[in-house]
Amino acid sequence: MDHEPVRATDPAVADALEAEVDRQRDTLAMIASENHVSRAVMSAQGSALTNKYAEGYPGERYYAGCEQADVVEELAIERAKQLWGAEHVNVQPHSGTQANMGVYLAMLDPGDRILSLELTHGGHLSHGHPANFTGQVYDVEQYQVDPETGYVDYEGLADTAAEFDPDMIVSGYSAYPREVEWERIQEVADTVDAYHLSDIAHITGLVAAGVHPSPVGISDFVTGSTHKTIRAGRGGIVMCDEEYADAVDNAVFPGAQGGPAMHSVAGKAVGFREALEPEFVDYAEQVVENARALAESFRERGLTLVSGGTDTHLVLADLRDSHPDLTGGTAEEHLADADIVLNANTVPGETRSPFDPSGIRAGTAALTTRGMGESAVREVGDLIADVVDAAAEERTDTVVPEVRARIDDLTDEYPLYDGGGGTVFE
Ligand code: DSN
Secondary structure, eight states: OOOHHHHHOOOOHHHHHHHHHHHHHHHHEEOOTTOOOOOOHHHHHHSGGGGOOOETTEEEESOOOOHEEEEEEEHHHHHHHHHOSSSEEOOOOSHHHHHHHHHHHHOOOOOEEEEOGGGGGGGGGTTTOTTTTHHHHHHEEEEETTTTTOSSHHHHHHHHHHHHSSSSEEESSSSSSSSOOOOHHHHHHTTOOEEEEEEEEHHHHHHHHSSSSOTTTTSEEEEEEESTOOOSSSSSEEOOOOGHHHHHIIIIIIISSSOOOOOHHHOOOOOOHTTHHHHHHHHHHHHHHHHHHHHHHHHTTTTTGGGOSSSSSSEEEEEEOOOTTTOOHHHHHHHHHHHHEEEOOOOTTOOOOOOSSEEEEEOOHHHTTOOOOOOOOOHHHHHHHHHHHHHTTOHHHHHHHHHHHHHHHHHSSOOOSSSOOSSGGO
16 A cells, blocks of 8 residues: 555554554454455545535536546446446435435435334434434334344334335345345335335445345335445445436435535446456355355354344344353454454344444455455354354453464465455455
């Protein structure tokens, strides 16, 4: 990484940036919402477009000098249309939450009703949590996953929708390991005459590659973030049919945001081009195969998985059965000591606090970017189980250093940003 210009003027920040690259190289990024972007995406995000104000949209800007901003934004839009097949795309949202905000502002009035999945069942803050603007501005009711199966309770969703009469139903989740049946939720939305927003933030890359069914053409609105499985750098995106294009564009700017972050839009354009290469389908397929391998290794070691397994890039383990006295937070801490970085997560029927919940969530997008296949990921699953067992039995003093040493070997074997990580990184 070229941090020389920073080092010349600001050694304190340069030290932190270099230490962060080292941290990413030397640890396994298993937070399911994270990934490693290519050098090309990073270069675009660090480009001179950070200087440019470009309020408006290509060809209709409020400021002069937007010729190159227009080129970049049009490329990002065209490539997104190719990837996801949407009629209309807005690539300006600063994040997935800003993308959702754009849709809510476009279609709802304050006090309107949103029906969404509970946060502890896999939903997201921006789907109506009281701590988020959505919970404060809109009237929110929530559906759940089936406590027995861990799959979305589609019948319960339909019953709640019939009673609550929502203006918008939100599907698409942050900690849900199974395929979402978009059509079933769309049928409910049709029955109660509600809009349907599908937030595919976590699975944008899987949907683009066709390894998870697409809600595009089914739901009215599809939102996402661009830095998770799609690997196009930090930001958000909204997709919809042409009939909602003006409403969405006006809601994103000037409704929710001022000037777009054009350097991020450039990152999106570059990352989307990478995702249009045939290798990206191989990558996305491998992400899912790796998540299945991780699930298998967890199951073999006695961990209980929400829904019993995975169809996506993530697994969610509920530690309460296997390790009743171990919290997700304690497991997360010891795993971080062993250089495995994942997050403690709430689980359906959560009995602990969101600050120290009962589950751990692990994703395979970043490991797959480093080039890992099923056998390496299965070994990582075993190493995670070793640390979890040791944490429950207060044996971490001996086990964590052993696991850390093995992770050190694995991160050398699957390098990052120095020739490793597949073709887009070379
Ligand atoms: N914080 C992200 C996640 O981890 O799922 C979503 O915004």
